[in-house]
Amino acid sequence: MSFWKIAWRNMRQRALASSLTGLSMALGVAVMICVIVIHSVAVRQFQQDAQGYHLIVGNGKGSPMELVLSTVFHVGTPLYPIPYDYYREFTDGKFAPFVEVAVPYCMGDSFVVGDKVFRVIGTSPDLFDKIKFDADEQGNLLGYKFSAGRNFKVENCYEAVLGSVVAAQSGLVVGDYFNPTHGISDGENPGKEHGAFEIVGVLKPTGTANDRGVFVNMEGFYLGDGHALTPKDDAELKRPIGPRGEPKVDEPRGTLAPPLCYDTGGAEVTPLPERQREVTSILVLCRQFGQLQIDQGVNKDPTSPAQAITPTRVVTQLLQNIVGPVQVVLLVLTILIVLVASISILVSIYNSMSERSHDIAVMRALGASRQAVMLIILVESILLSVLGGLAGIVLGHGLVGLAAPYVVESTGVRLNVLEFDEWEAVILPALVALASLVGLLPALNAYRTDVARSLSGVR
């Protein structure tokens, strides 16, 4: 009979105590699994959110972190806008030769549904037509897809596309209308309502922060109250007009702004003159070697009002400086939980040693060496830990699976029940080591069992 079987029989003999001990270990490991999976998903999510473009260009007076947080993750206060003319440098100006796609972001409005607040982003249809946000396992780039409807059209001012989470939580569908409110709302004091936008598309879940975004046609966004830059603003702020001096406003170039726009009823609408426009940030997908040119052209030019940052680099800093330490704290806490569970195994086995000293003495009388009985106790400790750990891994993934629908609905982050992190492979070996350590004390007790005394009934 193997030592495993002897240990298993001993565990079954004390089924209740063994189960409770195993359960405490399972709960500890389950919490650890949740932290590991969430950490892994969060890291991937953070990194994935900033995929699909090389640079973000925004106001040079803010920090790169603020620019990334507001542009990529839709949190925090957006930086002060940069002139529209500067954006034009990327579409048909000096940076245009290095640019594949430049997508403008105009931020500052909100969409309030009950107690939930979503950011409204005025942008161009290029965001969904030309930016790829992910890649499949074969490395093929994946673009945005619509679960319903279509992308908004540049000439239809008041069309909008909802992220999947927004659609799920607002209940809005294609064909519905909604009114953005002015300003970044805290949910309690929504700003003044703008005109209604028609929802023409709902994005499929992307697992990025854009699932929580409301994307409206930039042309309609500009026509909202308070979004037009007045000459007075221009004069008071004394902001640079543009790198090439006075911008040639009111002369639409390329395909950026249509000469005419239409409202939801099909009536003609006059777009906001370019002179009165600003953009909060620009997502730039560069051509080959273009990133370096733009980086130098924007960041090394003292007259530039903007900064160009590499979002992935900032996200990496974010992970290292903010998310990383938090995760470390959580991991340390869960490790402490597992340690406590391990100590409960020690206590459980140790407390049973006096009642099983007789059995150990019998085994010794049958020829078991001191090392053998010691090993049996260690095996029991390891068995309890590993079985508890395995149950914890199943439980942890089960909890992740249970939480997945809620998480994807509220955050857009997709959790996969069967998603195993490489760190999980460390858990079981670590538990074996830990169990060997905590099993050592009762095992030594078994080692020292006085056979003659125990057989005579003296304890």
Added chain:
Amino acid sequence: MLRIENVKKSYREPDGGRLPILDVPLLEIAAGEQVVLRGRSGCGKTTLLNAIAGLTTIDSGMIAINGLDLSRLPEAGRDRFRARNLGYVFQTFNLLAAFTALENVLLGMTFTGQRSDPSRARKLLERVGLGHRVHHKPAAMSVGEQQRTAVARALANQPVLLLADEPTANVDPAHQQQVIDLLRGVCEQENVAMLLVTHSPEVSSQFGRVEQLEEVNRVATAQTPAPGPQPPAPCPQTPAPPSLAE
């Protein structure tokens, strides 16, 4: 087969002195021989059995089985020898409650360093009349069945010597004879020598050779009262057995 020569054993007393328990000049048992050892309580019968089994170390002398002096073996060697060559039937059976009858017998094979033989374990249980109870745990068995299981376990490794420490003490009179018949029968069949400790005159009268511990053990001899009407004085109470390391 078994030769005990000048074996002395004493326990340390709290005041630092030594309390002698065993002083056996000579005791021999031939292969397949069945010997009863009688003696009053506390005269060192169990200590002698434990010393033969290597569970208790002796102060001096020799305990040799088939020419191998166990007292010269290290503890691990004694453990291994005990597992392979000795069977032990305890007064209280000492079956492990967590294991079935079959597993208890298999447990006897576990520590030999060789593969357990379930078919032999089954055959042994069948031989002691428990072929239908192999998967029952001790709690579900009668006292007689438990003792028969203990006998089967003691014979699991085809020992050369079976040590039986008052195996009928906890069995009702109706089953005592069955246990003795069983032990004698299987030892004869397996050609196993047996040293059986008992208080029972009925049991000892069935054996051809009965050794009185008071005659074998000089310590006990010294304590034996002179023949006469006075009640027999008990042997000095053996202290609780000390640790193996002693």
